[in-house]
Amino acid sequence: MKKDALKITAIRLARLYLFFSCLAVAAQENAVPAIQMKSDIYSENKILTDIMRFEDIDYYTTKFTGAALKNKEYYIVAKEIWNGKIKKTDTVFNSSTNSYIGKIEKDSLNLRVIAGKSSDKALKIKFMFDRFEVQKEYKSTRSEDYSLRDFGSHFPIVSGKPFYAFAYILPYEDKQGNKFWCAVESSGKDIESWGKEFGIKHYILFEMRFSE
Template sequence: MKKRTNLTEYLFILLFFCVAATAQKKESSIKMTGDPQPWGSKDMYRLASWQGIHYEKARFSGKELKGKYYYVVSKEIWNGKIKKTDTLFNTQKSSYFEPINTDTLAFSVMGGKSSDRSLKVEFLFDRLSIHNNFLAVDTDEYSLRILDRLATVKPGKPFYAFAFILPYQEKGNKYYCAVESSGKDIEEWGTEFGIEHYILFEMCFFE
């Protein structure tokens, strides 16, 4: 009877450490969240919408951020094919950035049409901003989306953080959220939904 009790205690202790290890592993991941009201007020949102300006705030948190660099890569997808890939910035190769020294990183992204066939996207940090221009379709229906619901953020693993997309059209109606929440492979949106053009912004945290 005593041996059974010891065995039970041993199994209980083993289970406890397995659960603790699993919890610790989950905590080690980096959490990405977006501000549901980045403009701060309805009036500012209406003014920005009237001007065709898109704005998102992203926040990353987790102890594994400390000491990491990160990059942002754009992928331009036309008619279901990745036609162009560019590294917009890499903090490891820039004198303006240092390794992240806290467990939090926050920045904003702004975008909009700069001409009939051009999109401008700007990444806004505390001390500087980085902007890029992209070819676009002659339409004002682009929408900048933060992909915090789709991102699985692990150190050393690339993930998609933002997208500048055109709507999915069906029976005369146009949808954005139906694309984002579809569960489809993000690189296959063009093929799956018949979207002519969109831009993905990939990030990665690394040492």
């Protein structure tokens, strides 16, 4: 009887140890400061918003926040996907190779993004930070249905890991000719497979990373 009681006590102690070990691991994971991305589309000025929508111009004011941002380098890389495959990768900018940009000095980073078609078969996008801005042009289809989406605001961002901040996409079109942008955007994290999954001919992903 005493042996059985000691055995039961040992099992209970082992379970308690595992329980508190799991709590400790969870606490450590939660202690890692996450980076949040929040975006507002268009402008508070309704007249300006109407003009941008009429001209098919996308505009976001975006803010990254989190203690993990401080003293970090960062970059933006564009990935052009045609017919379901990444055809070209282009570095928009990299703070680690540009002494003027430098590291992030605070626990927040402000960004404005404006995008639209620059010609029949070209897209133009500009990233505007507090101290600098970068503009790029990319080949496109003739479609006027491109839409810039703030994909990174849907998921937690971890320092040192790349994430897709924006996606410049064409809609999914059903057999009746109806067009859906949200169905594509909300389909999940496997963003590189959108072309194959939805039959989208072309879209551009803008990857970012905050790192030491």
